[in-house]
Amino acid sequence: MKKGSNVSLSVIKRLPKYYRYLEAINEKGIVRVSSKELSQITGLTASQIRQDLNHYGCFGQQGYGYNVRELMDELAKIIGVNKEYSMVIIGFGNIGHALYKYTGFKSLDYNTKAVFDKNNEELANEEVKVLSTDNLKEYLEENNIDIGIITTPKEGAQEICDILCEGGIKGIWNFAPVDLKTKNDVVIENVHLDESLFTLTYFINKPEDFTF
Template structure:
């Protein structure tokens, strides 16, 4: 197996899709699949899929294909999905509440243990089993609880400050939904999620299709 630090980020971003479709095959009761079948499901070429998986050892046999359960378990291990993770959410507004209620967290082993906000009308409420706490309790909470991932759903104006506070308290993985790219040290991994960028890309392709129809 190659050194995972040298794996292209593009490969890593394709692995969750393979994992998801293998889960669908499992639910269908299928035991075997091939790169060609995965290609039809994912939209990636069969050769691309084989190249991606070969970065981690391949997992298939010529003439047999892939054992669905085994491949899904191996991808889960590569992604770290064979472990449990504790999550906190900073910002309990619409996006924060939607994330806290996302069933996909609980199907994989992610647990939202608390949300934090400054709105007194929200403090004390629960999202599933996670209590919304006062943001002023954040530092004390992190000194006691072992949290793996923090989700930022705050306004843009305070997102960087919140992120720096999280890092000072030991957080090393941040999922950022605030409309601002965070500037963090190299030892902190940040995934910036900008919903409007995805929507703008969709709008572009929608308009391209309309132009072709009108030609």
């Protein structure tokens, strides 16, 4: 198997988690960590962790474990957080506002270059200039944008997605409660808040299905 390809989605989804834990460990000044220690912190088995990291050639050393900083840097490269990304937000409602202000990205080179909304004139304020969605196509022709964040209602979200794909975007972070179809090999990651809340209510009603 080619390293880094054909890796299952569940492995890929765990990488940012490892990165987050390593960041916390690194902040505490800890230099090395064993897969057993990582297991205690993450709740995953040591063998699972070793297997996940081996996919990417991140091998710990027998009797030493992993060098925290090295593994963190390696994961940063794999996840791609060591790079700069230009982003646009389409839909400046509640979620759009929250993401625009979200401090979670501030330490990274993830830069929101522009914000678009159908009702841009009403939404404009002193803090942020909101552009009309009608100008999105033109904007993408003139600017090099990596990520499009869709926070519009489900109606019209596919149309926005199409414009983003045609406009040379690389990835879409979709918050609209709809599954979008991308073109030109544009990758997509969904945050479906309603589905997440429904998963919670499922478990509230069937706690026997929940893994504590």
